[in-house]
Amino acid sequence: MFHTTLFLFALLFSCTSHAADFCVGDLKGPETPSGYTCKPPANVTVDDFVFSGLAKGGNTTNIISAAVTPAFLAQFPGLNGLGISLARLDLAPGGVIPFHTHPAANEVLLVTQGSICAGFVSSSANTVYLKTLKKGDVMIFPQGLLHFQINAGGSIAIASVTFSSPNPGLQITDFALFANDLPTELIAKTTFLDPATIKKLKGVLGGTN
Amino acid sequence: MFHTTLFLFALLFSCTSHAADFCVGDLKGPETPSGYTCKPPANVTVDDFVFSGLAKGGNTTNIISAAVTPAFLAQFPGLNGLGISLARLDLAPGGVIPFHTHPAANEVLLVTQGSICAGFVSSSANTVYLKTLKKGDVMIFPQGLLHFQINAGGSIAIASVTFSSPNPGLQITDFALFANDLPTELIAKTTFLDPATIKKLKGVLGGTN
Amino acid sequence: MFHTTLFLFALLFSCTSHAADFCVGDLKGPETPSGYTCKPPANVTVDDFVFSGLAKGGNTTNIISAAVTPAFLAQFPGLNGLGISLARLDLAPGGVIPFHTHPAANEVLLVTQGSICAGFVSSSANTVYLKTLKKGDVMIFPQGLLHFQINAGGSIAIASVTFSSPNPGLQITDFALFANDLPTELIAKTTFLDPATIKKLKGVLGGTN
Amino acid sequence: MFHTTLFLFALLFSCTSHAADFCVGDLKGPETPSGYTCKPPANVTVDDFVFSGLAKGGNTTNIISAAVTPAFLAQFPGLNGLGISLARLDLAPGGVIPFHTHPAANEVLLVTQGSICAGFVSSSANTVYLKTLKKGDVMIFPQGLLHFQINAGGSIAIASVTFSSPNPGLQITDFALFANDLPTELIAKTTFLDPATIKKLKGVLGGTN
Amino acid sequence: MFHTTLFLFALLFSCTSHAADFCVGDLKGPETPSGYTCKPPANVTVDDFVFSGLAKGGNTTNIISAAVTPAFLAQFPGLNGLGISLARLDLAPGGVIPFHTHPAANEVLLVTQGSICAGFVSSSANTVYLKTLKKGDVMIFPQGLLHFQINAGGSIAIASVTFSSPNPGLQITDFALFANDLPTELIAKTTFLDPATIKKLKGVLGGTN
Amino acid sequence: MFHTTLFLFALLFSCTSHAADFCVGDLKGPETPSGYTCKPPANVTVDDFVFSGLAKGGNTTNIISAAVTPAFLAQFPGLNGLGISLARLDLAPGGVIPFHTHPAANEVLLVTQGSICAGFVSSSANTVYLKTLKKGDVMIFPQGLLHFQINAGGSIAIASVTFSSPNPGLQITDFALFANDLPTELIAKTTFLDPATIKKLKGVLGGTN
Known part of the structure; x- marks a missing residue:
């Protein structure tokens, strides 16, 4: 009883x-x-709380010699509402993640292999915060600010990245400007780049107009 | 390739x-x-991000000689989840927006034409914050506090209003008290107004009981 | 008109x-x-905003001589989105609410009858905050911290409890550890308790393995 | 070791x-x-987490035969940052808490003695939500909406009130309108009340101008 | 008494x-x-709640023929903690606000004079959302996304802009990339631009290295 | 110019x-x-945004053969206000992180070396969510719920842990119950453990009374 x-x-x-x-x-x-x-x-x-997709890096045989493997809300629905998400970053020798922002999240990057040169630019005074990170180093990239990562060594570099949102977004500046149908003249007016440069990058990145 | x-x-x-x-x-x-x-x-x-409904003011030929034209979530669904909304305020000469609150939002008002006398009352000490605003002036009305706006000039006054919520709500004190079926005796008990005054205002504002 | x-x-x-x-x-x-x-x-x-389920206390003829009657989101859907919920606590003489946490809410307890000995333990230095509360006393239990309540008098004690979430959750440590199929050896490894103690508590609380 | x-x-x-x-x-x-x-x-x-100020009710020998005893941030600093606060409501026979709002919090009221007639008015359609509450009944008053409480019985009524903010604010409409130096003509324009009524209420509530 | x-x-x-x-x-x-x-x-x-700095537009005799006049937290401390801020945008004929982001806020723009061609790019598929706005039109720019504004008419265009944060930040891509001491080779690697283009823009925008 | x-x-x-x-x-x-x-x-x-303290694991020659190395707000002030923090987990063979909660944060764990058996218990039905994780696997531990980690292999296991708060807190159940001066009789009443077991654990964990 x-x-x-x-x-x-x-x-x-x-x-x-x-x-x-x-x-x-x-x-x-x-x-x-x-x-x-x-x-x-x-x-x-x-299994709703476990994700195995970060065990292997993405394919880095591409123009930037780099791959981002996300564990965002779309891949890992257990993160729904939890205010956090992850990604794996693989940078082959010479690899680079071009200037980009995450519109809705702070980022924290932990180097787990190799070394990475990373930087971000503040909005207030365009100050550059630049550092070469070794294995075990952690670096913060505040929300919405332009930043980049470059392999700083001769071998592959890997990082584990965390965001303060389950859906941080990722806007690579080059793709936003040149990989769509935004008219060349509009881009010229709003970036100070000359039309020839714009058309060349549109060609590379699949943009039209 | x-x-x-x-x-x-x-x-x-x-x-x-x-x-x-x-x-x-x-x-x-x-x-x-x-x-x-x-x-x-x-x-x-x-077009989900564009709204044209504030181009014209509302009809001010009414008892308060004023009109509020909202661009809230219900009119402008692109605002969903964005923590912001707008409205247009038109005050004909003599026009007034009676004492009211927005239950769920701070308000910022920008006078774009004419001049407006506006005020709010703090909850702590019933302090009155009162100002006559000229074209180009901005005034803050903190969340939930009673406030009002009156045309302070001889010609039409227009203001552009923004709220810190896509759905700020609007509770005009007179309507909340007198434009429904709340029994007169209950109103009398809870406002110190006498029944005759209450019944008169109920008559004007469409209330019953 | x-x-x-x-x-x-x-x-x-x-x-x-x-x-x-x-x-x-x-x-x-x-x-x-x-x-x-x-x-x-x-x-x-x-009626969506009114709840009458706290008028009577729960049945305290059980092993802990206590009952918790919740007015959480599941019982009182009007609380949806409001950041608040309630419960009623009945402690018969000798009654106790064992160590537990609310994973997602701060708690405020108001003694409405009798007296209650209550305490919580901080996470930082395992400091104990302990007090015997009389009728009319209020005590705070910060979010997620282990706490308990014990009837401190000879007659029934009643408290009105409020939480800073419509769905605060309730995890009683004993039930979390011993009232499920978590293998005894895993519990032993993660609690420092010996298997005999664990098996005895599993028997009492309905756990298996 | x-x-x-x-x-x-x-x-x-x-x-x-x-x-x-x-x-x-x-x-x-x-x-x-x-x-x-x-x-x-x-x-x-x-003792930073314990408050004893709600044990006794406030003095109800005043014009409204009622008293509100707060356990807000200013009285109970342990609530800082916790998203919750409390108050005790004492209504002598005939007692009333006049129409008021809490600018920054939802309210939940639990009747602990006697019976209370309470109501609030929605902002959307000025709908009245009205109920006579018995001991043990709970009622929600959503953030920023006008509401009131009246003793509905012949003996003292007491309620325990909780808010979803440590600093909910309290704006009693009558005090906001009539207990300060807001000019009578401005009040008349913004409330539809006639100057005589306004001046009378200013006299009662300590207002000037 | x-x-x-x-x-x-x-x-x-x-x-x-x-x-x-x-x-x-x-x-x-x-x-x-x-x-x-x-x-x-x-x-x-x-006066802590009133700001008059938006009455006049900024000086547009500069390279972009445009001026942004902010009423952010630094200019208007009354906005502290309110989740909202404003700015005035003046675009002389030919004026342009180059591609930029607000790292911490959604933006809503209301055209008050002239006409403006505005656009933003989504992060997900680099989709362009482009519109020519007339006087009275409102457009949303979601948080952190690249966007721009161009005078679309032959006369001055003015807009009233609101943000969902008292301190929205403003990062103009060109200034972030070219108006500081970020080494040309790093910019080249992270933008696909050639060093000559970079050095030219550094020269224009005051950057070094 | x-x-x-x-x-x-x-x-x-x-x-x-x-x-x-x-x-x-x-x-x-x-x-x-x-x-x-x-x-x-x-x-x-x-350097305010860079932290190198996770490069080396803590000393695991202790009773639990495990070490937690935090990069919380106190160690890494750059995280202030960012809604995120990290830690490194080292589990020697046989190592275990005993049952614990984080009062104020969700946790995401990424195994970077070895294998780890981890589990948490839901508050609602005391359901156990249990998994043996390999290198590269990620597991979520929702806010405030009891969970543990055990080295599941014969060699050292390492994990990189992230939290949805700069200051997640850490309450190890055994330490909260037995490593302070909480009287044995109170623990007995609130845990169903017998006094002998309690006194033994107090001895091990440094508790008194």
Whole structure:
């Protein structure tokens, strides 16, 4: 009887707070400003909280000799509503992640292999914050500020990156400017670049107009 | 080949963060405490981010000689989740926006034509903060505090108003008290006004009981 | 005509901000990180904002001689999105709420009858904050910290408890450790308790393995 | 040695997170938008988390036969940064808390003695939500909306009130309008009340002009 | 006596919530992640809530034929903690605000004179959202995304801009890249621009290295 | 002249938003609920954003054969206000991080070497979420829930851990219960453990009473 009473006591609490703990995203459901609707708690298993996609780096045989492998909300729905996400950065020798911003998140980068030269520019005085990071070093890139990473050594460099949002976004300046149909004359007016340079970069990056 | 590799690289990023940038509200979908569900990003066009309803002022031939034209979430679903909204205020000569509050937002008012006498009352010591504003002046009305605006000149006054919420709410004290079926005796008890005054205002404002 | 104009003016405002005021949860709809979808405002009545379930205490004839009666989001959907919830605590003589945490909320407890010995432990230095509370005393239990309540008198003690979240969660340490199928050897390794003690508590609390 | 090692281990953790747990307000220090600066954790005792000021009701021999006894940030600095506060409401027979708002908080009221007629008005359609509450009933008053409480019985009524902010504010409409130096003609213009009524209420409530 | 009692009642409330209403920033005091420390409420006057600096546009006789006049936290300390700020945009004929981002705020732009061609680029698929806005049109620029504004007519264009933060930041891409001491070779590696182009822009914008 | 004008233009923007970008914490200054006061931006260098303390693991020759090396706000003041922090976890063979919670943060763990058996318990139904993680696997531990990590292999295991708060806190259940002066009888009443077991653990963990 002692046993039963406590068990009922446990049941009482169970039903009162059934989804306070987490809200695994249902990517097929509607999205809201706070994230996706929650997968029914009864269907949630430990695998909703585990992600194995960062074990291997992406393919770095491309023009920037680099790859970003995300564990954002779209890949890892367990992050829904949790204010955090991750990515893996692989930089082959000579590899570079061009100037970019994350519109909605602070970034923290931890070098796990090799060395990386990284920098960001403040908005207030265009001050450059530049550092060559060794294995084990951590660097902060505040939200929305332009920053880059370059392999600073002769061998592959790898970093583990974390963001203060499940969906940090990623806007690479070159792609935003040159990989779409924004008219060359508009780009010229708004960047001080000359049309020839713009057209050349559009050609490289797949832009038109 | 150079071109293709980069293009694929761009695609990689595209699908990883497909809705980090915005969440245009689907007003027909369900609402949540954080706002409406998002319109599918593929259906979003620039017109979801543009609103033309503030170009003309509302009709001011009414008892208060004033009109408020909102660009709130319900009119401008692109504001969903963005923490901001707007309105246009037109005050004909003699026009007045009676004492009111916005339950869920701070307000910033910019006079764009004419002059406006505006004020708010603090909750702490009932202190009055009162100012006659000229064209180009900006005034803050902190969240939830009673405030008003009156045309301070002989010609029409116009203001552009912004709120720190996509859905600021608007509670005009007179309407809240006298434009519904709240029993006269209850109003009398809770406002110190006498029943005759209450009944007169109920008559004017459409209230019953 | 005077009357009509104002009435139309009121209608104008009505439709602009139709759900700024509240978002009563529709417990049958989907949940999101910010809460449940809103019940249509037109279907909302005063009863959505009133809850009578705290009038009577729960049954305290159990092993802990105590009962917690919640008014959380699941019981009181009007709290959806409001950042607050309540519970009633009944402690028969000798009653105790064992060590527990609320993963997502600060707690404030007001003794309304009898006296209660309560305490919490800080995470930083394992400091104990301990107090015997009389009727009318209020005590804060900061978010996520282990705490307990014990009836400190010879008669029933009652408290009114409030949380800074509509869904504060409740994790009783004993139940989390011993009322499920977590293998005894894992518990032994992670708690320093010996297997015999663990198995005994599993027996009492309904755990297996 | 076994003992010592663990003890050192504990020390390690202690110093790493020394103030994550709470931030008791130093009311003599500067205030910020997020609250007061924190009292040094080493000076914090359990008494910073305990408040006894709600044990007795305020004096109700006044014009409204009512008293509000607050446990807000200013009285109870342990609430600093916690998103919650309390108050005690005493309503003698005939007592009333006139129409008022809390500019920055949702309110939840629990009747602990007697019965109370309470109501609020929505901003959207001026809808009245009205209920007579018995002992044990809870009612929600959403943020910023006009509401009131009246003793609905023949004996004293008491309520325990909680807010979703440590500093909810309290703006009683009558005091905001009539208990200061706001000129009568401005009040007339912004409330539709006639000057005689205004002057009478100013006389009662201590207003001038 | 009636008068006195109520007056005391008012005093009671006054002291309980003395700074819930606002927190005007003391720009000489320390700053925190939530904003500046508050100016003592007793020293606050209506002028802390009023700003006249947007009445006149800035000087547009510069290389971009444009001027931005901010009413951010630094210019208008009354905005401290309020989640909102403003700016005035003046574009002479041919004027342009080059590609830029606001790292920490959504933007809403209202054209008050002339016409403006504006656009932003999404981070997800580098989609361009482009529109020519007439007087009275409003356009949203979501947080952190690259955007620009160009005078689309033959006469001066003016816009009133609002941000969802008292301190939105402003990072003009050209200035971030070329107006500091970031080495040319690093810029070349991280932008795909050739060194000659970079050096030319550094020359124009005051950069070195 | 062209050069000078633009340069002045840059200066204009510089001074308008001088601290929007970041708020490096001044650990000697006062703390607030939102974090420490900001170091003057002019004194900030890139080293405020770089931390090298995670390069080496802590000493694991202790009773749990494990070490946690934090990069929390106290060690890495650049994290102030950024909503993120890190730690390094070293588990020698047989190593274990006992059951614990982080009162104020979600956790994401990435195994960088070896293999780790990790688990957490939900508050709602005491459900156990248990997984053996290989190198490259990521696991989520939602805020405030009890969880543990055990070395699951025969060699050292290392993990990189991130939290959704600059100051996540860490409450190890055993230390909270047995490493202080909480009286044995109170522990017995609130944990169902017998006094002999409690006294033994107090002896091991340095507790008294």
